[in-house]
Amino acid sequence: xxxxxxxxxxxxxxxxxxxxxxxxxxxxxxxxxxxxxxxxxxxxxxxxxxxxxxxxxxxxxxxxxxxxxxxxxxxxxxxxxxxxxxxxxxxxxxxxxxxxxxxxxxxxxxxxxxxxxxxxxxxxxxxxxxxxxxxxxx
Numbered sequence: 015x016x017x018x019x020x021x022x023x024x025x026x027x028x029x030x031x032x033x034x035x036x037x038x039x040x041x042x043x044x045x046x047x048x049x050x051x052x053x054x055x056x057x058x059x060x061x062x063x064x065x066x067x068x069x070x071x072x073x074x075x076x077x078x079x080x081x082x083x084x085x086x087x088x089x090x091x092x093x094x095x096x097x098x099x100x101x102x103x104x105x106x107x108x109x110x111x112x113x114x115x116x117x118x119x120x121x122x123x124x125x126x127x128x129x130x131x132x133x134x135x136x137x138x139x140x141x142x143x144x145x146x147x148x149x150x151x152x
Contacts, residue, residue, distance in 0.1 A: 019119045019134040021052040021091070023151045030130050032059040033097035033123040041123075042070040044077065045093035046084035049117060053150075055089055064098075069108055070096040093134075094117030100126055103133040105142050115136035119145070 021029070033041040042062050047055040059078035072094065079133030084091055098106070103124035105113075113120060124131040136143045 017119075017136060017145045018052045018148055019121070020051070020148045020150055022054065023149055025054055025057045026132065026149045027061070028057060029095055029121070030123060030132065033095075033125060033130060033136055036062065036097060036100060038124065040067060040097050040099060041067055042072050042094065042096040044072065044080045044091050045095060045119060045121070046087075046089040046091050047079065049090055049092040052092075052119070054092070056084060056087065057095075067099050073093070083124040084137050092117075093121060095121035095123060095132075097123045097125050097130075102126060103131045104136055105137060109144060110137055110140065120149075 039062050040123060043055045043057055043059040045057055047053050058080035060071035061072040065075045066124060080092055101124065103122040105120060105122060120135045120137050122133055134145050134147045136145055
């Protein structure tokens with residue numbers, strides 16, 4: 015079965031808003047849920063420790079807080095999102111090289127055009143595989 019990322023509409027809107035608010039830098043955050051079904055149940059906006067328009071680094075303290083909160087709720091960190099301020103919603107060579115977990119969902123939000131574009135990928139063994147994103151209004 016092909017992996018799918020399921021985002022509740024409120025989380026999808028929150029991610030887009032966080033990315034827009036982070037300009038001119040790349041914004042980032044973490045996604046939590048039950049990895050087996052691809053459904054995101056919580057999202058954690060984080061600071062970009064790199065404070066850069068070209069790269070992102072999830073602030074380590076924010077990552078720790080998200081991991082602890084997700085664990086306390088019986089969830090797992092299952093992905094990361096970040097924005098590309100001037101390029102398409104496609105992982106860069108840096109994104110691919112820095113991908114920490116091949117089971118994670120890697121969400122990229124492009125702010126290149128007036129309307130943000132959100133896409134999700136699996137990054138493993140130097141390969142990029144796009145996966146469908148379902149925005150669920152339940």
